[in-house]
Amino acid sequence: MQYNQLGNSDLQVSDICLGTMTYGRQNSIEEAHQQLDYAVNQGVNFIDAAEMYPVPPSGETYGLTERYIGEWLKHQQRDKLIIATKIAGPGRGFKWLRGGAEGLDRNNIKQAIDDSLTRLQTDYIDLYQIHWPDRYVPRFGQTVFDPTQVKQTVPITEQLEVFADVIKAGKIRYIGLSNETPWGVTQFSQAAKQLGLPKVVSIQNAYNLLNRNFDGTLAEAVYYENVPLLAYSPLGFGYLTGKYLNGKPEKTRVTLFENFGQRYLKPNVQEAVAAYVEIANRHQLSPAQLAIAFVRSRWFVASTIIGATTLEQLKENIDSINVVLDKDILAEIDAVYTRYPNPAP
Structure with a gap:
């Protein structure tokens, strides 16, 4: 396993990061612990x-993933592991989240961190990320910025000031962004430099063979600001394994959860998947390994986040x-990309 420095931090993260968003919904606590081990x-x-x-997400399962990890983490050598988690941004209408409070203000940030520490059964979080911005941005498959949606927001400097206090208190070590834009990366980075506040050390965005939007202006931003990518969804919601080419297998997210993963229902997704699967087959690779290896090959990726619902899937992915x-x-991959550029942004 290769290890890479995360931005300007002293964190050396493994080339593969274990994603855990199925724990508590599709995976039991026993299955979660098997995967972690x-x-x-x-x-x-x-x-x-x-x-x-x-x-x-739902009120019934809220926090279960962190609880499952916490029950495992308390038996581990803590300083050998890098634990990352995230605070949810506003705008999703989750009434069960922190009592329905929204916004990345001081009270919300401090409560969210304390609650995560309790669930994770640890004294500190290595990387604490903003799950999506406090301000309005197109996200989760949206591609068009609409100025009429711009709203009042907690200033970036105020967010960083709170994180500075929490870092000083020893509750988190570093901060990162997620589902961010080039403007956001540069604003967070420049505010930190100008005011002596904590600098973000990573950005966690979707990146895969069906969604290479990061290759453009985001790649430029992270290059100049030294904010490497933690790439999530390298298998494109499982589509890049090819398992949806001939229908919908049982017990998959697409089958279990209606209206989940709508970005993968767009035109040319299936055609692109079929072409990438053909490349994998021709070179005696599994489609999943081709897709993950491509993400890992990108210069701006510090770690690729994989998730699995079975131990067999996890083994193949690792x-x-x-x-x-x-x-x-x-070159073959780029030829397919030229024919079907970003069908699932």
């Missing part, structure tokens, strides 16, 4: 969660660390 035994030291997990795509395979 296996991943760590394979050299994974980086585990990613969120206060609102599992997904799809085994992708042994796959290196040569220039010919990458």
Whole structure:
């Protein structure tokens, strides 16, 4: 397993990060602990969660993912692991989240961190991320910025001031962004530099063969600000495994949860998937390993977040660390991308 420095932090994160958003919904606590044990035994030291997990989120399952991890974490050597979690931003209407309070103000941030620490059964969080911005931005499959949706927001400097206090208190070590834009990356970075506040060390956005939007202006922003990507959804909601080419298998997210993953129902998704699966088959790779290896090959990716509902899936995904795509395979991938650019942004 390779380890990479996360931005300007002293965190050395494994090339593969274990995503946990199915814990408490599709995976039991026993299954979650099996996955955690296996991943760590394979050299994974980086585990990613969120206060609102599992997904799809609900009041009944809220916080279960962190609780499952906490029950496992209390038996581990804490300083050997990098634990990341996230605070939910406003605008989703979750009445069960922190009593329905929204906004990344001081009270919300401090409560969210304290609650996550309790559920995780740890004294500190290594990487604390803003799950999505406090301000309005297109997100989760939206692609058009609408100025009429702009609203009053907690200023970025105020958010950073709260995080500075919490870092000083020893409750978190570093902060990161998620589902962010180039403007957001630069604003957070420049505010930190100008005012001596904590600098963000990572950005967690979707990135896969069906969604390479990060290749453009976001890549430019993270290059100049030294904010590497933690790539989530490298398998495109499972579509890039090819399992949805001939229908919808039982007990998958698409089958279990209606209206979940709508971005993958857009035109050319299935055509692009079929083309990538063909490349994998031609080179004796599994489609999943091809997809993950592609994400891992990108210069701006510090760690690729994988998730699985079965131990067999997890093993296959982690085994992708042994796959290196040569220039010919990458050229074939780019040829498909030219035909079907970003069908699921």
